[in-house]
Amino acid sequence: MFGFSKGKDIITLFHKAASPSSVKVANMLKQASIAAAESASKPEFELNITEDTxxxxxxxxxxxxxxxxxxxxxxxxxxxxxxxxxxxxxxxxxFQRPLVVDWNNGKVVPGENESEILKMIDALPKN
Structure with a gap:
């Protein structure tokens, strides 16, 4: 039986560069993305940071x-x-920023709630 690996889950940060809380979330997500890419035990995800509405x-x-x-x-x-x-x-x-969206798993974390964002990332299925 052939298995197909699914693509990485997509996490989007709707960002506002002028907002200190948004910058904090962006930096935290970048670090989490790097850590996931370097670890065999953490699920990798595609990070999309956008200032677009x-x-x-x-x-x-x-x-x-x-x-x-x-x-x-x-x-x-x-x-x-x-x-x-x-x-x-x-x-x-x-529209309120920062807002983090896990499109694949239907989850949203508004604001800069770091523990909830990390919980969202930790719950991602392994690829």
């Missing part, structure tokens, strides 16, 4: 991961995922 499809996906309870952590002052999407479409500046 998410697309409407990406924001919809992110909101599906966090649900109504997490909507305000993604879009400022939103009380539900639907309201968050509406606010985002009206004004993308409501």
């Amino acid at each position: 998410p697309t409407a499809d990406q924001i919809s996906t992110i909101l599906s991961y966090v649900g109504d309870k997490g909507a305000s952590s993604v879009v400022q002052n939103a009380t539900s995922a639907n309201e968050a999407l509406k606010k985002f479409k009206e004004n993308v500046s409501y």
Whole structure:
């Protein structure tokens, strides 16, 4: 039986270079990515750091991961995922950074919660 190895999981940081907390998260993720690449026991992942605003499809996906309870952590002052999407479409500046997204496993960590980000990375399946 032939097995195909799956590609690396993709972790995206929606980054804001002017934000000290975002810079801290970016540096921590870079270090975690290097450590994973050098270790046989840690799952490697593809790190994508972007200052671009998410697309409407990406924001919809992110909101599906966090649900109504997490909507305000993604879009400022939103009380539900639907309201968050509406606010985002009206004004993308409501989008909150830093925001780390594990696209393959449907997880999101808003802000600079280092322990939650590391927990997300440690939970990645091994390639």
